[in-house]
Amino acid sequence: MDDNGRGGADPDGQGLRGIADRVAAVRGRFSSERGNTGGTVVRAVLPCGS
Structure with missing residues (x-):
C-alpha cells in the first residue's frame, strides 16, 4: 500500500x-x-497456511 501524504509515519506508533x-x-x-x-x-507478507 502506498499513500500520497507527507510520509514519516512512526513505525513504533500505535x-x-x-x-x-x-x-x-x-x-x-x-x-x-x-x-x-x-x-x-x-x-x-503473510503465509498462505498450506
Whole structure:
C-alpha cells in the first residue's frame, strides 16, 4: 500500500505497531518506509497456511 501524504509515519506508533504485531502473530513479515514521492510504503507478507 502506498499513500500520497507527507510520509514519516512512526513505525513504533500505535497504528503501525498494532499491524506489525498482528502480522508477526501469524509468522508474517512487515515493513514500513518513507516512499520515494512522500507518503509511507507499508508491506505485509503473510503465509498462505498450506
